Amino acid sequence: MGPICGAGECTNTREQLGTRSQEPGANFERMKGSFGSPELRMADMILVVAEQREGKLNRVSFETIAGAQAIAKETGWTVEVVVPGSGIAGLAQELARAAVGKVYALESEALKAYTSDAYVHALKAFIGEKQPKLVLFPHTYQVRDFAPRLALALDRTLISDATGYKYEGGALRFTRQMFQGKFAADVSFGGEAPWMATVQIGAFRGDFSSEGSGQVENVTAAVADGPGRVTPHEVFQEAKQTVDLSQAEVIVAVGRGIKEQKNMVLAENLASALGGEVAASRPICDNGWLPLERQIGSSGQTVAPKLYIALGVSGAIQHIVGMKGSRTIVAINKDPEAPIFEIADVAVVGDLFQVVPALIEEVKKSRG
Numbered sequence: 001m002g003p004i005c006g007a008g009e010c011t012n013t014r015e016q017l018g019t020r021s022q023e024p025g026a027n028f029e030r031m032k033g034s035f036g037s038p039e040l041r042m043a044d045m046i047l048v049v050a051e052q053r054e055g056k057l058n059r060v061s062f063e064t065i066a067g068a069q070a071i072a073k074e075t076g077w078t079v080e081v082v083v084p085g086s087g088i089a090g091l092a093q094e095l096a097r098a099a100v101g102k103v104y105a106l107e108s109e110a111l112k113a114y115t116s117d118a119y120v121h122a123l124k125a126f127i128g129e130k131q132p133k134l135v136l137f138p139h140t141y142q143v144r145d146f147a148p149r150l151a152l153a154l155d156r157t158l159i160s161d162a163t164g165y166k167y168e169g170g171a172l173r174f175t176r177q178m179f180q181g182k183f184a185a186d187v188s189f190g191g192e193a194p195w196m197a198t199v200q201i202g203a204f205r206g207d208f209s210s211e212g213s214g215q216v217e218n219v220t221a222a223v224a225d226g227p228g229r230v231t232p233h234e235v236f237q238e239a240k241q242t243v244d245l246s247q248a249e250v251i252v253a254v255g256r257g258i259k260e261q262k263n264m265v266l267a268e269n270l271a272s273a274l275g276g277e278v279a280a281s282r283p284i285c286d287n288g289w290l291p292l293e294r295q296i297g298s299s300g301q302t303v304a305p306k307l308y309i310a311l312g313v314s315g316a317i318q319h320i321v322g323m324k325g326s327r328t329i330v331a332i333n334k335d336p337e338a339p340i341f342e343i344a345d346v347a348v349v350g351d352l353f354q355v356v357p358a359l360i361e362e363v364k365k366s367r368g
Contacts (some may be wrong), residue, residue, distance in 0.1 A: 044133035064208035086112035099212030108221035113232035125222035202304030202325020250276025256313015315340025
C-alpha cells in the first residue's frame with residue numbers, strides 16, 4: 001500500500017494483525033511518529049469527556065480514563081475529567097474515584113437531555129477556558145454525533161475511533177483501522193492544541209484504570225442565547241429487543257456454525273442462563289435471524305464485555321475487530337483451524353450442538 005492521509009498528516013499503512021493482549025492499553029502500543037512540536041512537550045493536561053445518560057455513567061468512560069492515565073504515565077501530563085449534564089454531582093464523585101487530578105461537573109438544565117447543540121456550546125466554552133493539550137472521548141454513538149461539530153467549532157482536527165498510541169522520545173501518535181480492520185494508519189495532528197481524539201471501545205481495560213481520590217468541582221455550563229434548534233424527546237427504541245451491546249457484561253455471539261434459524265434458541269438459552277445478551281456475526285444478521293443492531297464487527301457494534309462466548313464463529317477479521325477487546329473470550333467451533341482460536345482465552349474444539357446444552361446445564365447447576 002502507498003501512504004494514506006488522515007487527521008492532518010500523511011502516514012504509511014501496515015497490516016493489522018488479529019491479536020490481543022491482557023495488558024492494559026497493549027493495543028495502544030503499535031504506533032510510530034510524533035505529536036506536536038518540541039516546545040509543547042512540557043507537562044500539560046489531558047481532558048477526558050465522560051458520558052452519562054439519564055443519570056447513569058456509560059462504563060466505557062472508564063476505559064477512556066484508563067487510556068488517558070496510560071498516556072499521562074509516559075508523558076508526565078495530568079488527567080482531568082469533565083462530565084456534562086444536570087444534577088450530576090453523584091456521577092462526578094463516582095468518576096473521582098479514579099486517579100485523576102480533578103473532575104468537573106459541567107452543570108446546566110440545558111444539558112439535562114442530550115442535544116448536540118447544547119453539548120457543543122457548553123464544551124466549546126469549557127475547553128476554551130481550560131486549554132487542555134489533549135481531549136479524549138469514548139467512541140460512542142453520542143460522541144460520534146457531537147464531537148465532529150465540536151472540533152469544527154474549535155477549529156481543530158479530530159482523530160476518530162483510535163485503537164492505539166505510542167510515545168517515544170517526546171513523540172506521540174494515534175492509530176486507527178482502515179479498510180475494515182485489514183490495515184492500520186498511524187496519524188498525528190498538524191495543528192495546534194487542544195488536540196482531540198475518540199477512543200474505540202475495548203482499546204483499554206476500564207477495570208485497569210488507576211484508583212485514587214480526585215477533587216470534584218461544580219462548573220456552570222455556558223448556555224447559548226435563545227432557544228435551541230432541537231427539542232429532545234424520549235430516547236428512541238425501534239423494538240423491545242434493541243440494546244446497546246457496548247454496555248453488556250456477557251455476550252453470546254452466533255456465527256454460521258449455528259446452521260439454521262431454529263437453532264438460535266441454543267444461544268438464547270445460554271445467554272439467559274448467564275444473564276447476558278445475544279449477538280451475531282454479519283451473515284446471521286444478513287439472514288434476518290437477529291436484528292442488525294445485534295451485529296458485532298467492523299460494520300456493526302464494537303464491544304468489550306467481561307465474557308464473550310463465540311458459538312460457531314469462524315473469526316473473520318471484520319468480526320474480530322469488533323470484539324477483540326473482550327476480557328475473556330471463549331470460542332466453541334468444530335474446526336480446529338478456525339481463526340477465532342488465535343485470540344480465544346478458552347478454545348473448545350467440538351460440536352456446539354453437544355457442547356452448548358451441557359454448558360447450559362452446568363451454568364444452571366452452579367447458579368442453583
